[in-house]
Amino acid sequence: MMIDPALTNDSGAPFIPRPLWNGWETSSLSSSRTNISRRAFASIAALALFLAATAQFGSAQFDSMDAPVKPRATVLYAAEPQSVSAARRAVLELRFQIVPGFHINSHTPNSQLLIPTALTLEPAPGVKPGALVYPAGQPYSFAFDPGNKLDVYAGSFTVRLPVVATAGDHTIDGTLKYQACDNASCYPPKTLPVKIVFTAK
Numbered sequence: 001m002m003i004d005p006a007l008t009n010d011s012g013a014p015f016i017p018r019p020l021w022n023g024w025e026t027s028s029l030s031s032s033r034t035n036i037s038r039r040a041f042a043s044i045a046a047l048a049l050f051l052a053a054t055a056q057f058g059s060a061q062f063d064s065m066d067a068p069v070k071p072r073a074t075v076l077y078a079a080e081p082q083s084v085s086a087a088r089r090a091v092l093e094l095r096f097q098i099v100p101g102f103h104i105n106s107h108t109p110n111s112q113l114l115i116p117t118a119l120t121l122e123p124a125p126g127v128k129p130g131a132l133v134y135p136a137g138q139p140y141s142f143a144f145d146p147g148n149k150l151d152v153y154a155g156s157f158t159v160r161l162p163v164v165a166t167a168g169d170h171t172i173d174g175t176l177k178y179q180a181c182d183n184a185s186c187y188p189p190k191t192l193p194v195k196i197v198f199t200a201k
Helices: 027-066
Strands: 018-020 023-025 075-077 082-084 090-098 103-105 118-121 127-129 138-140 150-153 156-165 168-178 190-200
Touching (some): 075 168, 075 190, 082 090, 090 190, 127 168, 156 168, 156 190
Parallel strands (some): 082 190
Antiparallel strands (some): 018 023, 075 090, 090 156, 103 150, 118 168, 127 156, 138 150, 168 190
C-alpha cells in the first residue's frame, strides 16, 4: 500500500483520519486543538486565581480603612544632659513634645473620667528628688461637645523636677503615663519610658 508522504507525522508513521461532527480531521489537528484547549483552561484558571487574590486584597484594604488608626508614639522625649550644683537644691527641666494633630490630658484634667498625665520616677543612688511640678494646661473642647472644656497639653510641655544630688553623673529612670486624643476621639492610655541624665558638680 502506498502512503502519501503528506499523511505522515514527523517520525514517518502514518496517521489515520477520524470523523468529527464537522467533517474529517487528522489526529495532528486534534492534538493541536487539545493543546489549545489546555492552554485556554490554564489561562482561565490563572485569571480566576488572580481575581480571587484581588478580591481578598481589596477586602483587606476596606477592613483596614474601617479600623481606627492608632498612633504609635504620640509623646516624644529626648534625654538632654543637664548640669547642676552638687549637694544643693536644683531643678531639672524635662521637655516633652506632642505629635502634631494630637493633645493629651493635663496633670489635672477637668473630669475624673479622664486619665491625667503623670510621671513616675524610680529611686536613683545619690539623688533625692522633690515633688514634680507640672505645667498648667490649656482649654480644649471637641466640635461635637463645645460646651465641655477640657484641660490639655498640646505642642510641647515641660515638667520640672527639683533634686539634691551628690557630685557625679546620675541617671533617673521613669515612666510617663498619658492619654492621647485627636479632634474626634481619645485613645487608650499609653506609657513612655523616660531616662533623665544629669551631672552634679
